[in-house]
Amino acid sequence: MAASKIAITLENDILKRLDLLVKSNFFPNRSRAIQAAVAEKLTRMEKSRLAQECAKLDPDF
Numbered sequence: 001m002a003a004s005k006i007a008i009t010l011e012n013d014i015l016k017r018l019d020l021l022v023k024s025n026f027f028p029n030r031s032r033a034i035q036a037a038v039a040e041k042l043t044r045m046e047k048s049r050l051a052q053e054c055a056k057l058d059p060d061f
Contacts, residue, residue: 008034 010018018033027033 018030021027021033022030027036
């Protein structure tokens with residue numbers, strides 16, 4: 001899969017927490033950790049939107 005390089009700004013506290021995950025080998029590097037977080041958030045948002053649309057069709061849903 002093709003990838004694009006971007007620049008982001010994070011609060012120091014978030015960066016420290018992210019670095020702890022990388023240091024503990026939960027993620028191989030910052031980039032992978034951020035990719036996973038963004039992918040997870042997008043999936044949650046898509047599921048939430050799908051549920052909202054389904055609720056419009058069936059209020060008991």
